Amino acid sequence: xxxxxxxxxxxxxxxxxxxxxxxxxxxxxxxxxxxxxxxxxxxxxxxxxxxxxxxxxxxxxxxxxxx
Numbered sequence: 001x002x003x004x005x006x007x008x009x010x011x012x013x014x015x016x017x018x019x020x021x022x023x024x025x026x027x028x029x030x031x032x033x034x035x036x037x038x039x040x041x042x043x044x045x046x047x048x049x050x051x052x053x054x055x056x057x058x059x060x061x062x063x064x065x066x067x
Contacts, residue, residue: 005064005065007062007063007064007065007066008062008063011059011062011063012062012063012066014026015051015059015062015063015066017066022050022051023050023051023056023059023060024048024049024050024051025048025049025050025051026048026049027044027045027046027047027048027049028045029045030042030045030046
């Protein structure tokens with residue numbers, strides 16, 4: 001009997017797949033102490049981040065049913 005692959009729940013909560021197949025995530029350092037950060041830094045952190053192609057296989061292996 002074959003077993004189902006388990007999803008890493010921490011990765012499933014952090015990553016989403018776009019329509020083109022890229023994996024996006026929310027950038028860090030935008031929760032508190034925002035008065036010390038520049039406006040440009042806060043705007044950059046508000047944009048979604050995309051997983052580097054070199055790390056794509058690692059991210060997909062954590063979330064096997066997300067494709």
